[in-house]
Amino acid sequence: MKNIFTLVLIITLAASTVKAQTFTCTTGTLTINLNTMEKVYHKKGIKYAPVPATATSTLYPSNEITLTYSSDVDGDFTGMYFDTYTAKDKDGLTVVCKRIVYVLLNVTGDCANGTMRMELNTNDTVWHKTNKDGLNPYIPVLPTVYSSVYDNSQITVKSNNAVKDYMDRTYIECYTATDPDGLKVECCRVVIVRDELPGKKCENGTLRIDLRTPDTVYHLINKTYNPFPAKAISTKFDSTKVQLTKISNVNAFKVGSYTDCFTAIDMDALKVECCRTVIVYDTTTTKIIKLADYNVSVYPNPIKDGEFMIKYNNSISSGYIDVSIYDIQGREVFSNSYPNPGNSELKISLKENMLDKGVYTLKLKQGPVFFNRIIAIQ
Secondary structure, X not given: OHHHHHHHHHHHHHHOOOXXXXXXXXXXXXXEEOOOOOEEEXXXXXXXXXXXXXXXXXXXXXXXXXXXXXXXXXXXXXXXXXXXXXXXXXXXXXXXXXEEEEEEOOEOOEEEEOOEEEEOOOOOEEXXXXXXXXXXXXXXXXXXXXXXXXXXXXXXXXXXXXXXXXXXXXXXXXXXXXXXXXXXXXXXXXXEEEOOOOOOEEEEOOEEEEOOOOOEEEEEOOOOOOOOOOEEEEOOOOHHHOEEEEEEXXXXXXXXXXXXEEEEEOOOOOXXXXXXXXXXXXXXXXXXXXXXXXXXXXXXXXXXXOEEEEEOOOOOOOOEEEEEXXXXXXXXXXXXXXXXXXXXXXXXXXXXXXXXXXXXXXXXXXXXXXXXXXXXXX
């Protein structure tokens, strides 16, 4: 009797799992059901296998309907693709239905696996000021999960709760989403807890603006852009005596380079302005990717004698490589341009710059491609 009760319970739970409405296309008496939502997401580098569509007719059985399929999806390259299904009945009635397939990299907090996608709603790296006095707790920005098959209420999301906001360290905070079929997608962000936060600073006498971000930030196209607030600081007046205004020309729906500019004025009319560059990009024109994706290597790392080598293949483009180095405060401490060495090595010397020992961010830019790498100088 106990076993019977258990079986009934399992059946009841399974029946309570309700799938989200799928996308259909209808012409007259003929319908194609994609058996997914109109948009699906696929992770780059994994072989793409489409969810089969089905065709039905109110006049003819399924064996009297011709259903054909074509697809331009290339799982090795990020971008937007289409699965196209065409159904035709005995009378020549035809219906065409397209599924949009986004092949994505794990960039800017965007991760995908099969029919699920997770957005961290932050950049891949975030900073938090050490919570030494208990007044600045770390409150994580929760991710958003999308499924082309299931309602969000059917998906569980768990965090590894890795961040200890009272300890000056770098953490990897990961979220894992699981749907009723057991499909999982994981997305991680780097959380850097420090006593002092990085960011560009602009000063004029006793007045200063802290952007609280690096000089350049990146924003994924078609996502609402909200400028990260700057802070005005005066050594002469309190904050109520300083006026801070903001002007931003960022168009989050068009790829390009924009600016957020902040202006601070104190009671003595002392004025200072500070601007950040905002790069709006998409995965088909601007790529922020791992160095390994283009066989790029940086060595030695750590850098011991003020010189290091950059080696990569010549599959990107010709022209010049822009090399920049930023300190942990987000300040640019080195910048230069070099001819593309093709598949040979590029030697970078820092001996004239006299950089202090520590951790830095190396940024390489060539055309629409950006590379980022953490380096250490000893």
